[in-house]
Amino acid sequence: METNQQRKALQDAMVFLGAIASGTEQAIGESANSISYLAGVNLGKKLSSGVPQTRDIQEALKATREVLEKNDYLWLFEPFKTHDQDSIVQENDDGTQVMLVFRDCMIRQSLFRFGHTQKGSLCNMMYGFFAGALQNIMGRESSLEIVHAGENACYKKLIVRREQ
Amino acid sequence: MPLEIDVHEQSCRGCELCIDICPTKVFELDSDKRLCVVKHAEDCIACLSCAYICPSNAITHTEYHAVKNFYRDAEFCQRMGKFL
Numbered sequence: 001m002e003t004n005q006q007r008k009a010l011q012d013a014m015v016f017l018g019a020i021a022s023g024t025e026q027a028i029g030e031s032a033n034s035i036s037y038l039a040g041v042n043l044g045k046k047l048s049s050g051v052p053q054t055r056d057i058q059e060a061l062k063a064t065r066e067v068l069e070k071n072d073y074l075w076l077f078e079p080f081k082t083h084d085q086d087s088i089v090q091e092n093d094d095g096t097q098v099m100l101v102f103r104d105c106m107i108r109q110s111l112f113r114f115g116h117t118q119k120g121s122l123c124n125m126m127y128g129f130f131a132g133a134l135q136n137i138m139g140r141e142s143s144l145e146i147v148h149a150g151e152n153a154c155y156k157k158l159i160v161r162r163e164q
Numbered sequence: 165m166p167l168e169i170d171v172h173e174q175s176c177r178g179c180e181l182c183i184d185i186c187p188t189k190v191f192e193l194d195s196d197k198r199l200c201v202v203k204h205a206e207d208c209i210a211c212l213s214c215a216y217i218c219p220s221n222a223i224t225h226t227e228y229h230a231v232k233n234f235y236r237d238a239e240f241c242q243r244m245g246k247f248l
Contacts, residue, residue, distance in 0.1 A: 104231050109231065150211025151213055152211050152229075153229075155187045
């Protein structure tokens with residue numbers, strides 16, 4: 001396919017994706033988040049199958065990033081720590097916590113391109129993706145809370161729960 | 165080069181919107197001058213929310229990673245071919 005055709009097809013796919021997400025949110029409200037979360041979990045599990053298991057969260061994040069890169073998903077992220085944090089990985093009552101910065105994100109770009117709001121069902125798909133991938137790689141439950149959805153980057157809190 | 169943030173002193177009105185919106189607490193209010201100032205530039209994640217929300221366009225960032233408009237990026241469009 002010619003690049004111009006691919007570009008047009010990609011934009012059409014984005015319109016379709018945005019419209020589906022927006023329509024689902026209007027039709028069924030917050031349940032749309034659960035549906036896209038589950039879709040993300042399935043995607044995360046599927047793409048990370050065969051990735052070597054590890055108990056080290058930084059190794060697991062590196063493997064997750066490699067899975068995204070290998071599959072050409074523009075959902076790249078990096079661990080981040082502020083000046084008052086001693087280390088990137090923090091242990092607290094909920095489990096192991098790492099703050100993540102998401103820069104290039106195809107979902108954010110799709111949402112902005114067509115005027116949809118952030119923190120909706122498509123953003124929950126990323127939460128699901130991490131939950132699925134980390135379930136495979138670390139064998140533990142996790143959550144990915146959107147702390148801040150910005151115009152050029154998003155800031156999220158990843159918590160990998162303790163083993164039961 | 166590391167990211168740099170600048171708050172234009174003559175433009176800033178001290179409304180504190182940047183302080184409220186910043187997720188990593190980069191700014192603080194200089195109570196003597198009634199202006200917002202950069203306290204921890206190293207904590208900036210370059211989300212640019214402060215620059216977008218500032219009513220007087222007082223905040224500028226340099227040396228930051230601007231997100232790719234992937235639907236306009238020829239190389240990325242080619243890579244996305246498998247999904248289309």
